[in-house]
Amino acid sequence: MISTNTATKPEDVMAAEPLRLEASTTIRHLAHVLSESRIASAPVVNQDRDLIGVVLKTDLLRAGSAAAPGCSPAYLFEVLIEQGGEDTVEDSAMQGHVTVTPDTTIAAVARLMRDRRIHRVILVDTDELPAVIITTLDLLDAFRQQRQAQHGGRVGPRKASHHIHQRSTP
Numbered sequence: 001m002i003s004t005n006t007a008t009k010p011e012d013v014m015a016a017e018p019l020r021l022e023a024s025t026t027i028r029h030l031a032h033v034l035s036e037s038r039i040a041s042a043p044v045v046n047q048d049r050d051l052i053g054v055v056l057k058t059d060l061l062r063a064g065s066a067a068a069p070g071c072s073p074a075y076l077f078e079v080l081i082e083q084g085g086e087d088t089v090e091d092s093a094m095q096g097h098v099t100v101t102p103d104t105t106i107a108a109v110a111r112l113m114r115d116r117r118i119h120r121v122i123l124v125d126t127d128e129l130p131a132v133i134i135t136t137l138d139l140l141d142a143f144r145q146q147r148q149a150q151h152g153g154r155v156g157p158r159k160a161s162h163h164i165h166q167r168s169t170p
Contacts, residue, residue, distance in 0.1 A: 020045050020130055023052060023090035027063050030055060030089050031080035043122050043130035044093040051122065051130045053093030063092065099124045100134070110139050 021030065021042050034042070040057040064076030071079055099122045100109055109121060113136060125131040 019043075020049075021055065021089055022047070023088060023093070025089045027060065027087045027089065027092070028080060031060050031064075031077050034060065035077050035081065039133075041120060041133050041135075043097075043133060044089050045130065049129055051097065051099070051124065051128075052090070053095050054097050054120070054122065054133065055089045055093050059089075059092040059094075063087070097122055099130075102126060102131075106139065106142060109134060113139070 019033070019037060019039070019042050021033070021044050023044055023046050025033075025044075030042075034040070034057055041054050043051055044053045044055050046052050060080060061073060061076055064071065064080045065073075068076065068079045098112065098116060098118055100112065101124060104112075104123075113119065113121060120133050120135045122130050123132045123134055
């Protein structure tokens with residue numbers, strides 16, 4: 001559970017065993033890992049365990065589309081798992097990643113994402129190894145949980161009646 005208390009740290013969302021992919025991981029193995037883990041991205045590290053980028057599910061969809069033109073997107077992961085080549089994630093890992101440290105607050109992570117117009121940051125541990133990817137959806141879930149806690153349980157959507165403009169008919 002993520003708390004959005006201003007003192008809350010990203011380490012509160014860290015997985016017990018963070019997923020890190022080595023640059024030599026094949027696209028075939030990546031498809032299997034992302035499918036089994038039900039995640040959309042993973043950090044990629046080199047032989048020295050230095051962070052070199054992030055690989056995204058959309059990278060797989062591109063690779064799958066090239067490997068199986070005309071295949072339905074719903075089956076691209078299956079095609080990659082069964083027939084994926086030996087290309088590695090190193091070539092498709094997105095560079096220019098943004099990292100945060102365990103002492104960064106969740107509120108600061110949200111501001112960073114907003115200011116840089118990005119949708120994910122990588123939380124690195126005290127050894128500067130990638131620990132977890134925090135996405136905008138993680139932050140939205142944290143804010144939803146905070147709102148529920150403040151209101152003693154389940155909270156419905158805010159009333160938006162003041163935002164709705166009705167057309168007047170002539």
